Amino acid sequence: MPTARLLALFLVLAAPAAARPAAPAHGDLIVFASNRSPARLDHVFTAAVGRPARLRSLAVGTDAAYSPDRRQIAFVRGNGLNQDGTEIALVDADGSGLRTIFRQPADEQRIAGWAPLQWSPDGSRVAFFVYGPTIGVLDVRTGRVAWITGAQRPSWSPDGRRLAFEGSESYPYQLETAAADGSDRRPLGPPTYRITPPVWSPRGVWLVFGAEYANSGFDLYRIRPDGSGLRRLAHDSASEELPSWSPDGTRIAYFRSDTERSPARYTLRTIGLDGRGARDLAVLPLPPFRLSPPAWTRDGRRIAIANGGLRIVDARHGGARLLRPGARASAFTSGPQWSLDGRRLLFSAHMGHKDYDLYLVRPDGTGLRRLTTDPAEDRAPAWSPDGTRIALVRRSSGGGGIVVIRADGRLVARVTHDRSDSAPTWSPDGRRLAFVRRSAIWTVRPDGRDERFLAAVPFAPRRISWSPSGSAIAYSDGNEIQLVDVATGFTKQVATGVGGGLEPTWSPDGSHLVFTSYRDARYFRDPQAWGLFQSSAAGGPAAKLVTGYLFWPSVAPDSTQIATQGEGSISVVDLRTSTVTQIIGYSGSPVDGYAREPAWRP
Secondary structure, three states, rough: OOOHHHHHHHHHHHHOOOOOOOOOOOOOOEEEEEEEOOOOEEEEEEOOOOOOOOOEEEEEEEEEEEOOOOEEEEEEEOOOOOOOOOOHHHHHHOOOOOOEEEOOOOOOOOOOOOOEEEEEEOOOOEEEOOOOEEEEEEOOOOOEEEEOOOOEEEEOOOOOOOEEEEEEEOOOOEEEEEEEOOOOEEEEEEEEEEEOOOOOOOOOOOEEEEEOOOOOOOEEEEOOOOOOOOOOOOOOOOOEEEEEOOOOOOOEEEEEEEEEOOOEEEEEEEEEOOOOOOOEEEEEOOOOOOOOOOOOOOOOOOEEEEEEEEEEEEOOOOEEEEEEOOOOOOOOOOOOEEEEEOOEEEEEEOOOOOOEEEEEEEOOOOOEEEOOOOOOOOEEEEOOOOEEEEEEEEEEEEEEEEEEEEOOOOOOEEEEOOEEEEEEEEOOOOOOEEEEOOOOEEOOOOOOOOOEEEEEEOOHHHHHEEEEOOEEEEOOOOOOOOEEEEOOOEEEEEOOOOOOOOOEEEOOOOOOOEEEEOOOOOOOHHHHHHHEEEEEEEOOOEEEEEEEOOOOEEEOOOOEEEEOOOOOOOOOOOOOOOOOEHHHHOOOOOOOOOOOOOOOEE
C-alpha cells in the first residue's frame, strides 16, 4: 500500500483530472479526491493553496468532506477496490486515526460515488446516498443510520434539522425536504424532468437548484423551504447547474454550459439572489461533468472548482489558477523569432538525420550562419531583449534543459537541468526567463538561480510569450489563448471570436496578439480556413492577416513583417502586400531537412 500511495500522489501532480473539492478550511486548505493512480484507485488528498500547491495523500478513497471544525475528514472507500462492499471512513486532518464508521455489505446497493458526503452543521452526522436510490443519515458516534427511501443528493439546512434532496421515487422527479430522521417529508414546487442537488442559503431562507420544468430549458431556480417564492434566476439557451452560495448569501456561483455555441462554452458564473448581476468568472476547458458545486472560501474571495484539475478562481476579479505543480509531459516548441532590428531571423533546423541546431539568416534568405554545433539537439531559440544572448532548449540522450548562449554561439550558462523544460521566453527587462516544465510555467534568472513556480496549465503548451509590458504571459491551451498574470498566477482567456488560437505572440508594442487559427471547425482540413490572425490583447474580434498553414508567428520590430514556420520551411509574410515568401525550404537552400523556429535578431 505505501508504494501505491506514493505513485498516486505523483500522478495526481501530473494530471488531477477527476478532482472533487470540498470546502476549504479557512481559505487555505482544500481536501479532494483524485483517481490518477496506477490502478485507477481514488486517493484522498489535502492541498495547501499556494504556488506551488502542496499535496498530501491521506488515504485511499473518494468523495471526501471536512467536518465543520476541520479536524476530521469523512470519505467513501471500496468503490472499485474490492468485493467486500463500500464503507464510510474517517481520518484525522493530519492523516492519523483512520477508522471505518459504516459498512455497506457487498450484497446491498453500493454507496454512490461522485457525491461528496454531507456533514451536519454540528458535526454529529453524515448524510450520503446509496444507489437505489436511498439517503442514509449516519450518526458518527454510534454508527446508526436513518434511511430516506426514493431520495438522493442530500443537503443540510443550516440549523441541521432538515434535509433537502432530489425525490426520485417516480418520474418526473420532485424537490423535497424531510426531517433528519426521514419523517415529515414535504414536496416543494411542481415536478421536474431533471433536477440538480438543492443547496440551502447560509441563513436557511432559500433553496437554490437547477431544474427542467415542462416547456422550459434546464435553468437555475430559487424557492423557500415552505414551497413559496419559486422564481427562475437564470434563463437562456445554456444549462445552469450545481449552484453554491457565497458565505454572505448575496451571490450564487454555478456552472453554465452553452452547447449551442461553436465551439461549446463552459463557464463558472455568479449571479445575485434576484437573478441580476450575472458575471462570468472563468472559462473552463472541459464541460462541468460529474463535478461538485463550486466551493467558496469563508471570506468569499476565492472559489475552488474541479474541472480537468483543481482550480482556484478569484471571486472578485475572475481568472482561474490550476493547482497542478507540473505534469510529466514533453513538448517541443517551434517557430521563428525576429531580431529587434528586423535584420535577422533565428531558427532551428536539422541536417538530414542529424540533430537540430540553430541558424541565423537574413529575411531574404541570404547570410545563412550556423550558430551551434553541439551534438545535442538545440531547439526553441529566444533572443534576449538586448540581442546579446539566446536562450534555447538543449537535449541529448544524457539529459537536457535550458541553456543560454551568446550571439556567437558560445555557452554562457546551463540554466535548468530538467529534460522536460521547454519554450523559454525572456522578460522584457532581460532579468528572468519563463519556461514550461511539464504542465506548469516557471521563471528563473538567466544564470539558473531563483527558480519560481508561476502557474499550472492544462498541459505543456508548445509556446509561451512574455508581454512587452512584463505583466502577462500568453499561451494556447490547445483551443483558446490564455493570459497568465505574472504577479498573481491567475489565468484569463482572450476572446478572439475564431475557432481556436494557437502559438500566440505579442506585437512589439504589446497591444495585439498574433496567432495561428482557423475560422470554422467544420473546415478544419481546408487550408483556406487557416492562417495568421491578429486580435487585441484585451480580446475582441480577430482579423485574418494571411491565409495558409502558417505557424509560430514572430512579428518584426517595425510590425511590417511576420516570420513564420510552414511544413518544414521558413517564410516571411509582408503585411504591407500580404505576400508570403519562403526563404528556407526542403530543397534549393543550404539547409537540407526540416527548418523551424525562426526568430529576428535584435
